[in-house]
Amino acid sequence: MHLTREEEAILNGESGPTLQKAMEIITALGDIYKADSLVPIKSAQIAGVSYKTIGDAGLEWISDLEGKVVVPSILNPAGMDLERWREMGIDEEFAARQTRIIEAYRQLGVRCECTCTPYYIDPALASYGDHLAWSESSAVSYANSVIGARTNREGGPSALAAALIGKTANYGYHLDEKRVPVITVHVDCHVSGADFGALGYLIGAQVGADVPMFRLRSRPNDLELKALGAAMAASGAVALYHVEGVTPESDSYQAPAETITIERSQIDEVFEKNCPEEVDLIALGCPHYSAEELEAAANLLEGVTMNKEVWICTSRQVRDKNPDAVHRIEASGARVFVDTCMVVSPATERFGCVLTDSGKALKYIPGMCGVGAGLASTRDCLKGGDID
Amino acid sequence: MIRTLRGRPISSGCGQGEALVTKDPISFLGSVDPATGMVVEQEHELEGKCVSNKVLVFPTGKGSTVSSYVMYQLKKNGTAPAAVINRSAEPIVVVGAIISDIPMVDSTEPDAITTIKTGDMVRVDGTRGVVQIL
Numbered sequence: 001m002h003l004t005r006e007e008e009a010i011l012n013g014e015s016g017p018t019l020q021k022a023m024e025i026i027t028a029l030g031d032i033y034k035a036d037s038l039v040p041i042k043s044a045q046i047a048g049v050s051y052k053t054i055g056d057a058g059l060e061w062i063s064d065l066e067g068k069v070v071v072p073s074i075l076n077p078a079g080m081d082l083e084r085w086r087e088m089g090i091d092e093e094f095a096a097r098q099t100r101i102i103e104a105y106r107q108l109g110v111r112c113e114c115t116c117t118p119y120y121i122d123p124a125l126a127s128y129g130d131h132l133a134w135s136e137s138s139a140v141s142y143a144n145s146v147i148g149a150r151t152n153r154e155g156g157p158s159a160l161a162a163a164l165i166g167k168t169a170n171y172g173y174h175l176d177e178k179r180v181p182v183i184t185v186h187v188d189c190h191v192s193g194a195d196f197g198a199l200g201y202l203i204g205a206q207v208g209a210d211v212p213m214f215r216l217r218s219r220p221n222d223l224e225l226k227a228l229g230a231a232m233a234a235s236g237a238v239a240l241y242h243v244e245g246v247t248p249e250s251d252s253y254q255a256p257a258e259t260i261t262i263e264r265s266q267i268d269e270v271f272e273k274n275c276p277e278e279v280d281l282i283a284l285g286c287p288h289y290s291a292e293e294l295e296a297a298a299n300l301l302e303g304v305t306m307n308k309e310v311w312i313c314t315s316r317q318v319r320d321k322n323p324d325a326v327h328r329i330e331a332s333g334a335r336v337f338v339d340t341c342m343v344v345s346p347a348t349e350r351f352g353c354v355l356t357d358s359g360k361a362l363k364y365i366p367g368m369c370g371v372g373a374g375l376a377s378t379r380d381c382l383k384g385g386d387i388d
Numbered sequence: 389m390i391r392t393l394r395g396r397p398i399s400s401g402c403g404q405g406e407a408l409v410t411k412d413p414i415s416f417l418g419s420v421d422p423a424t425g426m427v428v429e430q431e432h433e434l435e436g437k438c439v440s441n442k443v444l445v446f447p448t449g450k451g452s453t454v455s456s457y458v459m460y461q462l463k464k465n466g467t468a469p470a471a472v473i474n475r476s477a478e479p480i481v482v483v484g485a486i487i488s489d490i491p492m493v494d495s496t497e498p499d500a501i502t503t504i505k506t507g508d509m510v511r512v513d514g515t516r517g518v519v520q521i522l
Contacts, residue, residue: 021486021487024399024400024486025482025483025486025487028398028399028477028482028483028486029479029482029483031396031398032477032478032479032482047453048453048454048457053454054454054457055454055457056461057422057454057457057458057460057461058454058457060457060460060461060464061457061460061487155453155456155479155480155483156453156456157456157457157483157487158479158483
């Protein structure tokens with residue numbers, strides 16, 4: 001890999017040990033994936049935030065680093081609402097350690113907004129054609145596919161290394177040739193809302209890490225694309241997809257000859273197979289809800305009193321900008337939690353079965369929380385799981 | 389007689405120790421106890437063995453990305469391997485070795501897993517990508 005004189009100097013330790021380590025991480029990964037050079041990045045989104053996932057090992061590493069990030073950098077969701085953690089049922093010790101992780105990132109100059117939807121809170125983080133080092137899998141998928149930016153699925157340390165250097169190795173989805181679709185997914189029915197989570201859940205498992213091109217009968221909005229990408233990144237490792245006539249790069253490619261056809265019955269089957277008899281938590285907002293989704297939930301909850309625990313997860317910024325929707329949601333007994341989600345918070349573990357409108361949460365909750373999970377439309381979720 | 393294997397430098401620095409060789413991939417998270425360096429994964433070829441101060445030779449990493457941090461914890465606890473040799477490096481172990489200052493080499497010629505025997509005294513130069521069986 002070609003390094004500039006300045007990059008070489010950092011690698012040789014001339015800018016101190018933290019930057020030297022950061023450069024070693026980036027160049028080692030670059031060598032493994034045969035990158036030709038480093039590429040400047042617009043922003044970083046750093047996973048490895050929840051104390052539940054990184055534990056004391058991660059806390060120690062982040063706390064030992066010195067220096068400051070040189071590009072706008074933002075965090076993935078933490079293991080709790082940083083203010084309302086007691087209401088979530090988080091214990092003092094977890095909260096103390098989670099707070100130390102956040103503070104350690106803050107010391108490095110990272111913006112301590114914890115969200116998997118950074119594109120909702122600052123559009124300047126990613127625009128068409130920008131190179132990024134993002135790590136949360138649904139954010140990676142959205143940035144690549146819907147925004148047309150370019151990022152690999154970075155691990156937490158490599159995203160942080162890129163944030164400290166301001167560059168990442170130029171391989172994978174940074175390159176034109178890796179963005180070409182290799183399989184067509186023909187969806188032979190009308191799909192909307194939570195159907196996209198179910199569709200992503202099916203397709204991710206079939207295509208693995210390949211780039212699919214969707215041919216749809218209906219035109220999905222950005223919220224539906226968010227749900228589709230999130231589910232495919234969870235059930236598979238899809239970091240980029242195209243939707244014919246919809247996503248920004250789709251016009252550049254022909255639909256590949258190899259085709260998977262999906263029919264209505266297959267999507268219905270995902271809901272039918274994941275229709276639990278009893279649920280004790282309804283959890284929405286995976287990925288974090290947008291302003292429109294909060295508003296829609298508020299409308300569905302108008303005049304309703306929920307007799308089950310209901311969490312709606314979003315970012316702190318989206319919550320703060322939509323006080324009316326939040327007020328109406330909470331008047332029903334449902335709660336709007338921020339900085340966290342049902343997948344990365346240990347608070348989910350005390351429940352028996354979670355009902356969600358997210359294909360991604362459906363995939364991850366059983367393994368990561370040891371809890372059952374069911375899938376339904378947002379409306380059916382808020383009906384309390386009465387989804388006959 | 390010293391036998392030399394040449395590979396790709398991954399994580400810089402030199403380490404020396406007794407080799408511990410396995411044909412099974414390793415996930416540090418859940419498989420290695422960071423307090424003791426003991427392999428605790430059931431059915432793993434190295435179950436019950438200690439990785440501390442060994443030259444750990446295994447095909448590749450597997451499992452959670454948190455493993456990188458567990459390698460760092462091993463280092464801080466003084467229970468880390470002296471060096472790591474992989475047949476084919478993947479990002480989790482690579483990042484773990486770099487942040488933990490554990491010398492690492494991969495893709496050696498001849499193949500490390502079939503050439504090095506558990507108990508051999510091995511020296512790893514992660515800066516130059518050279519492994520020597522002493």
